[in-house]
Amino acid sequence: MIDQFPALIIVAPLLGAFLTPIIGWRYRQLCRPWALMILAIPLYAAGGALLQVIRSGPFGYNLGGWAPPWGIEYRIDHLSGLMLVLIAAIGLLAAINAKPGVSMDLKGKEPHFYTLLLLQITGLMGIVITGDLFNIFVFLEISSLSGYGLIAHGEDGAPMATFNYIIIGTIGASFYLLGVGYLYMATGSLNIADLAAILPNLYHSKMILVGFAFFTTGVAIKMGLFPLHVWMPDAYTTAPGPVSTLIAPLMTKVAAYIMIRIMFTLFQPDFSISVVPVATILGWMAVVAIIVGGIKALAQTDIKRMVTYIMIAEVGYIVMGVSVMNRPGLTGAILHIVNDACMIFGLFLIIGAISYKGHGREIYHFQNLNKKMPFTMAAFVIVALSMCGIPPACGFFSKWYLIMGTIVAKQWVFSITLLCSSLVNAVLFFRIIEKAYLAPLGGGAHGHDDDHEEEVIVRDEAPASMLIPILITAAIIIILGPLSGKIIAAVIQHAVPAAF
Amino acid sequence: MLEYILAKYNFWIYVVLMMIGLYAMMGKRNLVKKLIGMNIFQTSIILFFVSIGVKKGGATVPIIMGHGHGHGQHLIKVADYLNPLPHVLMLTAIVVSIATTGVALATLILIYKRYHTLEEDEILAIRKDPSSYKTLG
């Protein structure tokens, strides 16, 4: 059984996806339990695979029994094991959360929704698990296509936003494919491990340089790194609630994973330092991304759109951690992939629950929301504090490592950007917390109990299927913080190249 | 110069195609033109990959005739057959490109249903000011 975990991780959701429309044809209500059941399998298998990696190191799995450079190999190491667990867990929670949102926004289309959800998860897991460059492209397209379909079903501007996303996303994926082509042309291989062995002799070939450039640009587009982020705010804002909850936290993070793979597994780290100054360029792009993301987020009043701009800044964090090219920086980047996925997921869950309850997404709609939805807002406070980097929530620890990385690299501008960005986040979130928890400014403060009777606000909490994932995510955010030392010792430190 | 270009002429064609496609995707304001640009763009990549697999000197399509079930293997020479791998990859890429086009067309249908136009500027104008919406007629 254990030997088959890698195959199981992909095949289970894939078969599940193929069967979902058939099940949904007759029994539409069965789609959700079916999807949940299917999603539990990769979570279990990914957990098992991660444990096996921790116990006995990375392992491969040759599909169809063909040896690696000729056949396709699945390769699970510490980084991919961690990502698999992350994707599977968020996928499962997102599927649990989806029920009320789907029955409200996408009524009658449950089979399609759950099929696409499973395909999305399959695609993301496939990207992470495979050890073959072209296979990554195929899975990237599976996840992108299911994402296009899901997002286009959103509110008013969604089809237009999706079309832009398709165009830009295709440019990104095609650039990635071009990168694969150049590497193939120069080496004749598609397997990452095989390429990593061949490439060091060819670092000064122009083909490799061009290939690398296309790789990074393509992945940066998928990731929403600053000048290439244009598709992101519209697409994720207009997407239906359950959809943005699923896609927004994962897609950018998986793209960041591909970037780390390319820069640190496929190429040696010195390639990005000495051969081409990619690290420096990426670092400054990250600075701009963090600043612009923060400023744009400050300018938004729609909280969902605000969160998408925060995501742009957070992508900047990850890229910055990668770009400083040292152990704490990369540790922070990988830790931040996990933490940020949880935090963004939590935010979208909460936004989904609030919208489901019929409240608007503008900041002024948050007035008195703590009395209507106390648990949701408590979770919101936890996520917000984590985003501001307040310990012991997990956001603090990834920020710590990122800052350590910039300090070790002596990039003081980067450190200060990171710190300022936490302050910007504090402004962003405290203005909402203020709105939700405190009486309106100048609106006749009800200082004392006496005038309590004038307005009775009824508690109107989100349904359990939404609330449970929200509370679980909030708990995870707090627990991940103190556990980060253990996670790093067990997993992340092995994912950082030994050269650092 | 000319010889230099001619020596790898299909790579030059691929570059030109790709630039055309990229320009159409980014610079054109009509959504269908953008989509056509996307197809040109993807086609150029296919051309690129297939060009990698070419072998001059009499190589032919990689179908081995008359060697049933592992006999007479000594007759197979690598130089006689084109590189099969880029073709395999491109079969997949073509399918991906078709699938993407399909989904893009579906969103175009949605867009057209909603705005009755496929000009990006008009759509932006309608979204900014819904009263400028033209009824289908």
Added chain:
Amino acid sequence: MGEVIYSAKPLWAVLVSMIAAFLILLTGEKHRNLREGWTILAALIKFGLVFSLIEPVLAGKTIEYTLITLLPGVALQFRVDAFGLLFGVVAATLWIPTSFYSIGYVRTLKEHGQSRYFFCFAMCLSSAIGVAFAGNLLTLLIFYEILTIATWPLVVHHEDESAIMGGRKYLVYTLTAGCTLLLAIGITYSLTGTLNFTSGGFIAGHGSPGLLILLLAMFIAGFGVKAGIMPFHEWLPSAMVAPTPVSALLHAVGVVKAGVFGCVRVILFVFGPELLHQLGVWTILAGVVAFTVVVAGLLALGQDHLKRRLAFSTINNLALIILGVSLLSKNSMTGGILHLANHAFMKITLFFCAGAIYAKTHKDHVSQLDGLGRQMPFTFAAFTIAAMGLCGLPPVNGFISKWFLCLGAVETHQIIFLFVILTSAMLDVAFFFPIIYNGYFKKPLPDVAPKIDEAPMLMVIPLCMTAIFCIILGIMPNAFLNFFNIVRLAVANVLGG
């Protein structure tokens, strides 16, 4: 240092009020007595736990508990040494009267959102104890930030415009300070690879003098914001919009003392006296702090709002503590650290009095207090005792710490600082005695009740208790809690280690 005991007591001392906080939230508004019961129960248990640590610490032992490793070489670790214990004992002791007083205060004024109030209160105490017992800079920072956040709802409690503005100002100052600290701690870690507090400092020998001076400046700026050191003091008077028990907690026990505690930790346990002498920055530091002492005293004179006046007095006294420590001599350190405890008792009494006056009469300006001493004799007696203490008059405890501060200033041959300390005592007299004079000797205002009409018992008893305690500590500095011995041990550890 002596023997190390591994015990979970420090952890429980932190956790007990955190657990109580969640019980308070769960109990909610419907069962008030049960909810307040949790507060008091937690306060008593916490006091018991902290009290039981005094004896082993005085015997020269250190109590340690490691929870979980956070970074290589740095864990979420509690380590109770003499200095940390002092702050812990002060916080845990004063939580008990504050709890009773708070209950009286919010019930008298029928405050809204009482569950939130008590929740945050308990969280503050939990994190204050965490700050006190933190074994390394990172643990300290974690609890320090929790303290920052947990205080915010208390500052904005009234939810009117000035409260919200005060809250915003508070957040801007303290969160920026938190970021500065994060950077400073990060640099420290990258220089030394460790963050564990060591008596006499651990950073010496790492990094160039210039970098170390910059680092010290960042640390002092980071912790100094909460301690109200002069360019960063602005938030403190604004935060006076909070309910009075909160101000008492902010100014006597929790937030500001955490800032001072952090400064002292950094000066003595990260940098160490020797390094500071070498770098030659201690005079600059002492100069900055002395400036704060004098200017805050002068500004206090101009305040008519009673709580704002107390706030400036706090800034003045906190700077005095840091001044004592930064003079780096044995007696000045003793005086400074002892003042950390003494000031807590005196200032909490003063705030309790201010709150009692407000709860009873809704008066909060100095000029409105004429003749009120006849209506509220107990409150005014307590106020007088505490004010005398802050002016440095025997037999109140403030005299002892100021005495040691003066000795220390003489010891270092820096007569200017002796003048600063004496001037500050003069200023204390100048801004406290008018209040006392108004209360006792001026013609009563028409709305003053002719007979004794005190605030509720739940408020008056705590404030009398703390006032009496001030006198007892003034006569017998080692009474009950062994403050003086603890302080002496802490100083001996730093200078001997």
Added chain:
Amino acid sequence: MKNWFKLISWVAVIMTGALLIYGIHDMPAWGDPDSPANAHVSPRYILEATEKTATPNIVSAVLADYRGYDTLGETTVIFTAAISCLFLLRRRGGKK
């Protein structure tokens, strides 16, 4: 606004084109049977595929067997696109 947009696309296109042309220099001669792409992995397909998979068409052999999971992915892509289109265009329930 419109011109600004065109300018950006021109810049992007020219940059991409320049990068592509820059890459052409080092490419192996077109059609070279000994170029890395033709020499590293693919010879084994040509030599072995017929024997191991009993398929004369090497492209099919690689497609369906050596790199079968790519093809599974390819099928999934079509399936995804089909479901996406159905999801978007189907009128039952949903909006209006």
